[in-house]
């Protein structure tokens with residue numbers, strides 16, 4: 001390798017030379033598919049994938065469920081916002097966020113100032129069907145089933161949609177593919 005190549009920054013790659021898409025934050029309610037779709041999109045684009053829930057759990061040294069029960073939701077929201085803003089991101093990445101993250105403090109504005117955001121939109125009924133058996137790791141959903149779960153999601157979505165709808169791209173989550181998200185981001 002020549003000397004000139006040696007002094008290039010470690011994250012210099014073809015995507016930067018081509019412009020690239022920068023930071024892509026996937027947002028939306030629990031169960032909308034941020035992590036699954038995020039991994040596929042990252043794979044497709046050749047970018048690293050990051051899950052901010054996991055970054056938080058690593059920093060806290062405990063699961064989100066344990067953090068909620070030890071310190072409560074307010075402390076969780078503060079830490080979640082710090083993790084969003086203090087994480088060192090690569091030049092390009094696909095990042096999945098916790099379902100509540102865009103809806104606290106100025107987080108959604110910070111996201112849109114530092115990258116693009118994609119809101120994966122699904123109905124309360126579809127979310128409830130997906131979440132019925134996926135609740136153990138999600139402290140907000142414990143003890144909620146059937147109609148109570150749908151009613152809870154309805155209420156939370158009504159509170160949160162104003163924040164989610166600030167996303168750069170708002171798209172229906174049913175049948176959504178990484179190819180479609182890539183196309184929407186490049187419009």
Ligand code: S3P
Nearest residue numbers: 029030031064098099100138139
């Ligand atoms: C939350 C969503 C969870 C996690 C925490 C709170 C929320 O993330 O951050 O349990 O308030 O909607 P996922 O959306 O990845 O499940």
